[in-house]
Amino acid sequence: MATKKKKSAKSAAAKPAKKGKLWGGRFEGGTDASVEQFTESVSFDQRLAPFDIRGSMAHARMLGRQKIIPQADAAKIVKGLQGVLARIEAGKFDFDPALEDVHMNVESALTEAIGPVGGKLHTGRSRNDQVATATRLWQRAQIDATALAFEKLIGTILKISEKETETILPGYTHLQRAQPVTLAHHLLAYAQMFARDLERLGEVRARTNVLPLGSGALSGSSLPLDRAGVAKELGFAALTQNSLDAVSDRDYQFEFLSAATLSGLHLSRLCEELVLWSSAEFGFVQMSDAFTTGSSLMPQKRNPDVAEIIRGKSGRLAGNLVSLLTMVKGLPLSYNRDMQEDKERLFDSADTWLACVQLTEKMLRATKFNRKKMAEAAADPMLLATELADYLVRKGLPFRQAHEVVGKLVAACEKQNKTLVDFTPGELKNFCELFGADAPGVLDARAAVGARTLVGGPAPKAVARQMKELQKVLAKPRPWR
Ligand code: ARG
Secondary structure, three states: OOOOOOHHHHHHHOOOOOOOOOOHHHOOOOOOHHHHHHHOOHHHHHHHHHHHHHHHHHHHHHHHHOOOOOHHHHHHHHHHHHHHHHHHHOOOOOOOHHHOOHHHHHHHHHHHHHOHHHHHOOOOOOHHHHHHHHHHHHHHHHHHHHHHHHHHHHHHHHHHHHOOOOOEEEEEEOOEEEEEEEHHHHHHHHHHHHHHHHHHHHHHHHHHOEEOOOOOOOOOOOOOOOHHHHHHHHOOOEEOOOHHHHHHOOHHHHHHHHHHHHHHHHHHHHHHHHHHHOOOOOOOEEOOHHHOEOOOOOOOOOEOHHHHHHHHHHHHHHHHHHHHHHHHOOOOOOOOHHHHHHHHHHHHHHHHHHHHHHHHHHHHHOOEEOHHHHHHHHOOHHHHHHHHHHHHHHOOOOHHHHHHHHHHHHHHHHHHOOOHHHOOHHHHHHHOOOOOOOHHHHOOHHHHHHOOOOOOOOOHHHHHHHHHHHHHHHHOOOOOO
16 A cells, blocks of 8 residues: 655755654764755655554554553554554655654654653564564565456456467467467467466465564564564464564565566566557557557557557566665675665565556457458468478378478479469379378368367367366465455
């Protein structure tokens, strides 16, 4: 959940601190205004507020349950936090950059609201385990939203594919027409990639869903904190097992960003094909007005900008991952302030990824596929040369020899300006006597596709099986539903 960015946050950063720092005890002098501006993170980490507050509420309740603070104080803190959250959600909260980050803004507002008892919230806790907890909670929610978007996208591809299991188009290698496939099979190749992206999200979620709170600044706490109780309340499946690791671990973010990067490549490749296919040269698709734009100069243009931008965004996803990896490389244990640099890259990738998945789904749903153009492109009998070679293999000829024979046929076609279907069975026999009267029969795109029934093949029968397996992926019980 994103909270509105306050414009005042940045401008106020230039002024010296008005409020006392929560960590100000040992300091005599104030912080230079330029340092405050340089080190603040509240202008971007304020979107963690709802998650930070949820973590704080669970922590406060636990402190009360464990009699570390009086139950009544815990209740006051929880109520005060609810008030702070309500103000933030209503956009009535002024984040103060002098208070550095979202955590101290919330705590300071709490104490302002309920008095010195607010100062008990931070008992047995540090911002280091606090920020790790809030970020994990935030990332978990982001994973869930992205996973749902992927399920929708895969569902849309399945829906389109159901209608296109008989739609023949050329399959390409090296961007050269190679062999006929079906549109369903082609689109489902992307559904497979997205299903892997979905599984990966589930795996990253499991490693995200671990509670660091109770790790303190770096070495836990001597107070009888009930970590398991906090985990249960926040829906974390496990506790981090080493306090030093817990406050310095950003692996869950790297995994999320690398899943995003990989998925960005998949989305980018699909979008590239839509761009290519929407060109006059291919004409395989017509993209909807809603997802294209015109040219300011050329009235006839319909540009596939959305697909192009999604293709372009993949670079940004990769960049964010590299930026984060580089930021943590070589840091000594445990928490280091460098780590504050994680948030903008993380947020940017998460937002970019989710938007790309959602837009791809909508764009695909609105795209018209031109079966006629595809059929025309697939009509070239040369795409069936392999079928003739396979015919000879079935007659007992070693494949290499069969390849040679059909190669000669293809050469003859080029010389005589013919195509493979122009040879009579008798003429075929001149190239190899294993060719029988039934040989020309294999030169049929539909038959060629229909015969490829192996698991993973393009035959309608095999594609039906593939779609069933994907439906199973969508039906799996998942924590995000
Ligand atoms: N804003 C900080 C971050 O994002 C929170 C943790 C700060 N801890 C500290 N000891 N200064 O990393």
